[in-house]
Amino acid sequence: MPALSLSRRLRRTPFSEGVEAQGVTAYTVYNHMLLPTVFRSVTEDYRHLKEAVQVWDVACERQVELRGPDAGRLMQMLTPRDLRGVLPGQCLYVPIVDETGGMLNDPVALKLAEDRWWISIADSDLLYWVKGIAYGYRLDVLVDEPDISPLAIQGPKADDLMAAVFGDSVRNLRFFRFGHFDFNGRDTIIARSGYSKQGGFEIYHDGTDFGMELWNALFEAGKSMDVRAGCPNLIERIEGGLLSYGNDMTDDHTPHECGLGRFCDTQTAIGCIGRDALLRVAKEGPVQQIRAISIDGAPVQSCDRWWPIMANGTKVGHISSAAHSPDFDTNVAIGMVRMTHWDAGTAVTVNTPDGPRDARVEEHFWA
Incomplete structure (x- = not known):
């Protein structure tokens, strides 16, 4: 290379x-x-x-720091997770969404003090989104990337x-x-x-x-x-179902599609920018969702692009991450699957770079 x-x-x-x-x-x-x-x-x-x-x-897990009297308000604007009960010394997984409810990042947030947070980000330029929100709403908060x-x-x-x-x-x-x-x-x-x-x-x-x-x-x-x-x-x-932002989910996906609905307190997370959009998603339910997929055959190569998931000649989803698991003696994968085919045990076909493979939707991830 x-x-x-x-x-x-x-x-x-x-x-x-x-x-x-x-x-x-x-x-x-x-x-x-x-x-x-x-x-x-x-x-x-x-x-x-x-x-x-x-x-x-x-x-590379860079920190976006929020510091100032409006740090807590800004943090709640970024995520549909209700942060009202979070105390200094806690860290928690927080989906970050845009105005449509699309995933912008899935960081761990650390509450250092009542007026200070670190957002330990996945791979995206989240700093600029946060700066834009702070400036647009004229919040009393400093947004920066400390050298942590x-x-x-x-x-x-x-x-x-x-x-x-x-x-x-x-x-x-x-x-x-x-x-x-x-x-x-x-x-x-x-x-x-x-x-x-x-x-x-x-x-x-x-x-x-x-x-x-x-x-x-x-x-x-x-x-x-x-x-x-x-x-x-x-x-x-992949065995543990740990998602990779930019691979398994993007801003085209909502937290509910990514299996992260349990981190969305849309009824109580007042102030979240994507709240109205996510309220509609929560009410109607997603039409596609992340699932564990096992793929038959010889060890697969890793994904550098999405692999189509097919059923009866129709695309019903895609594989975003895949690898051969020595411990479970199968090819394990993460896929986004339409609701018509996401039930455990559903047989599908995955079009890998080596050709079509038989595959099935699993009830849960392996570890």
Whole structure:
């Protein structure tokens, strides 16, 4: 494959030196930054993630910071999730929608204080949408991208590794809660969250400061735990039904179509810009929705475009992510399927680049 040309528009991260020393073999571009996608192989990285512990350079999960008296009002304007009961120290998954109810992003939001939020975004230029809303409504709030570069620790031994570096109290963090922890005299925010089903943490710190110092400390402490550099794993995320913005959903899809209706409190999320549109969707119901799909045959290649889902010669949806799962001995996939064919057990055909394959709609994702 051709090499990527790096520039200020495609940024390295505070951990790139460590990532390269660990033998990264593939990158993608995410929020104008490098995101590792493979180290040894997708399958070997998958197995290690499920058995040990990995350190992920996810500095590309940029933060959109809202700070000022109207920060809370602006945050509620962005999402149909009711935020009234959220307290400082909580983080939560929030669909971000436009005026039509279309998905603009699916970040984790951290409430740092009553007048300060971080939105840890997926791959899109959400900053400009948020700035436009703040300016258009003349809100008393500063919207900016602070130089915060998250580092994720994922895998069944994540608690042990984090405790070795930050102390045993980090084990007490509840899911989707964060706290302040000391690292060599520096205040560091740590959340129990992450883009895998294996459990773990995300560390938020100043990207201009101690990136490699933290990276090296984690690898030194994790020698006996078989710690390795890793990254979000295609197989593991499909098994767990973890959606990828820009791949599995875009602004053409509503949260209800993406299976995220449980995060939409449209009756009570007063002020959300897309609320009226989503009230109609909630009342009428979606006509298509994300489903788990198993595909028969030899291991499939990963999707670099949508694969049509067919039934009796008619297109009834598309596959957006696919991979072969060693643990479930099948090709696992995420697909958007029309309501006429989304029931579990429905037989369909997927037009893969290698030709048509028999497939079926599953009742739920695999993990």
